[in-house]
Each structure stands twice: as C-alpha cells, then as structure tokens.
Amino acid sequence: MHTPPSDDLATPETAASAPRPAEPGGPRRAASPWRGRVMAAGLMLAALNLRPAVTSLGPLLEEVRDDLGMSGTVAGVLTSVPAACFALFGLTAPRLARRWGPGAIVCAGLAAIATGLLLRPFAGGTVVFLAASALALAGIAVSNILMPVIVKRWFPDRVGAMTGLYSMGLSLGTAAAAAATVPMTDALGGSWRSGLGVWALLAAVALVPWLFLARAGASGPEASGPEAGGTDTDASAAAETAAAPAAAPTVRITRSPLAWAMAVFFGFQATAAYISMGWMPQIFRDAGVSASTSGLLLAVMMAMGVPLAFVLPRIAARLRHQGVLVVVLGVFGLTGYAGLWLAPAEGAWAWAVLLGIANCAFPLALTMIGMRTRTHAGVVRLSAFAQSVGYLLSIPGPLLVGVLYQHSGGWGEPLALMAGFMVPQIVAGVLAGRDRHLEDEG
Secondary structure (H helix, E strand, C coil), rough: CCCCCHHCCCCCCCCCCCCCEEECEEECCCCCCHHHHHHHHHHHHHCCCCCCHHHHHHHHHHHHHHHCCCHHHHHHHHHHHHHHHHHHHHHCCHHHHHHHHHHHHHHHHHHHHHHHHHHHHHHCCCCHHHHHHHHHHHHHHHHHHHHHHHHHHHHCCHHHHHHHHHHHHHHHHHHHHHHHHHHHHHHHCCHHHHHHCCCCHHHHHCCCCCHHHHHCCCCCCCCCCCHHHCCCHHHHHHHHHHHHHHHHHCCCCCHHHHHHHHHHHHHHHHHHHHHHHHHHHHHHHHCCCHHHHHHHHHHHHHHHHHHHHHHHHHHHHHCCCCCHHHHHHHHHHHHHHHHHCCCCCCCCCHHHHCCCCCCCCHHHHHHHHHHCCCHHHHHHHHHHHHHHHHHHHHHHHHHHHHHHHHHHHHHHHHHHHHHHHHHHHHHHHHHCCCCCHHHHCC
C-alpha cells in the first residue's frame, strides 16, 4: 500500500487536512476513535519504559560496582552499553518493521525489556549483568526508532502534540526510576537486586495494550477493513512500510547533509543524556551528597522533561527554524556544567534544573525528525539513520568520562569534556533545524 500523493506534498502539521483519494485496492475506512485512544495510551505506556533500565542503575551504581567487582573503567563501559545497543539494534528496526509491522515490533521490544529487567537481578557477575541489560536495551532500541514512525502514521496532523505526549511519558519514566529506585530498594530489604528488578513489572503492564494493538492492527488510522476485503492486522503496516521505498527519495541517506546533521545533533544530545543518567549521581555523591538525595537530584533533572517535553515540540512545530531552541538549550547546559565545576554541592538543585532543561534536546530532536520529512518512508529512513548513527557517536562519551574520572581522581576534567561536547551539539542542531526536507535532497 503506497502513501497517497497528497501526503508527499504535506507538512507534518497539515498532512491530514487534505482529502485522501481512495486507493485502487478498494475503499478505505478511518480507524474508530477507541483504537486511536488505545494507541495514545500504548504510546504513553511504552514511553514510560524506555529509560528506567538506565536511570534506575545510576543511583545504585556504586552498590552494583562493589557487589560485582567493577572498576571505574568497567563502570564507564557499563554506562556506554545503552548507546551501543541503541546503535546496533536500532539499525534492525526498519527491516523488522517491513517484515512484521511497527506495532508488532514495539510489542516484541516491550517483551524484551520486561525479560531483561527481570533477569538482571539474578546476575552473579559483570558479564551476565551486561547480557541481561543488553536484552532490555535491545527492546528499547527498536521501540526508540519506531515511535516517531507510529506517531507520524497514526497522528499526521498532530506530530508535535503526540511527540510531546510520548516525550513527556519518556521523561516521566526516566524521572520516576531515578527518584524511586533507592527508596524502593530500602523498602524491599536494601538489596540493589530487588530495587532494579521491580521495574520489570512496569514493562509487563505496558505490554498489555501492545499485545492487542499488534493483533488488531497498528498500521495506522486508515488500514483496510473487512468491508474492503481485508483484515485489520499489522501485516498491512508491514506491507505499507515495504512498499514505501518506491516513493522514498533517491538520494542515499549516507550522502544527505540533513541526515548527518540530525545524526550528529542526536548523538551529542544522547551523549549528554547518558553521561547524566550514568554519572551525575556519582558526581553529587563525591561532593558529599547522600545516595538518596543524589537520586532525587537525578530525578529532578529528568523531571524537567515532563512539562517541557510536552511544550517544546509544540513550539518547535510552529517555527520554521528550530536553531534558536537548540542554542537556548545549549546555553542552559553550559551553565549547568560550570556550576557543577564551581560548587557541586552548594548549588546542586540549581544545576540539576539547568541540566534537566538542557536534556530536553531529545524531544526536540524527535520532533525535528518528523518535521524534516514529507513521507512515511522518509521518516523511517531518517529516524533509523539519525538515531542509530547518533547513538553510535555517543558511545565513547560515558566511557571517556569513566576513564578520566579513574585517572584524574576528580571531576574537573570530566566536566570540561561534558561542556566541550555541547559545542558540536549546538552547531549540528542549528544546521539540522533549517527549514528543509530529506526528500528535497533527492
């Protein structure tokens, strides 16, 4: 099923306003409102589970290191594993979506998250812990790639609003895991294994609506129905995704300046995010802040994304050039790093707020992926390339922070590195924010 020609000329905010011609295969019907509501709820629940595997570990990293015998360098490797898994497994998402449909793959991804989080507390050594973490992160990776695709397919006239809802859920899950992990660990007996394992329950809850959506059809609001001689299965989504490359731009994605700008911007904002999630509690603890308060400070950083992730995509969708938002977020980040270097404990809450605002570059990047494409095929290609290459670029960051921390014995050099990463993020974001589309480069 090919995307109607009118979609190719529409912007993300107006794609649904134009009438769609009937396809040669028969009439098309709009999805019932209840299914749209289930999809919105499914997006929110899935988003809640796309970061707890990472942020639940940060506040307990010291306990995990001591129990499993990790050095600072190995812990740096551990904080780089999310980016590595997102880059590696994210590349498989478009092919898997063509074969089984985006909804089915998100469902499988949530099952992998639940399984990995359930197995991780039983690890007796670093290797098993990393393997269980990698399973959960593989599920997160494919879901990361396909969420913008599902948003654009189901809500083409509300890309900014639905990206904001999804990003708000992601930020809420991130913050909740950071804030609640230590108290839950204490309530469950004080073992880090119980504190990390409990997050598998949230993933299991999120799996429920996606089991239904994958079975009933998460192909989009205009999947062919029984009256058209078809069935509401996710296979229609797979067929559309498989057929989409025919309408896709002819330029190779690796030769697209826009795609590379998006990838670099995404990569450096991911670097900042995973350094924060992996190391920020340790920075505060080394400054004399307690473990529980350090977890709360990380939660504050992540919680800043809850309101801003809902508002920022709406603002971005109304601007022709999103570069001004990129610069503003970058300035907040640089100020936060400077504060951590000068007075990490005294101004801890202020620095957490500033860095939390800076980390809202993530929902901005997701919104820009949807705005820089005209077609479903384009958003699949740009999302997969920008996120996979971006996460690949972000792998060295947390590892380098761990190495510098191990060898310098302090946080001066690591904080200088973090601030330095903000410069290419700003430059690439300004370039990616220009008013143009991937398809136009063909």
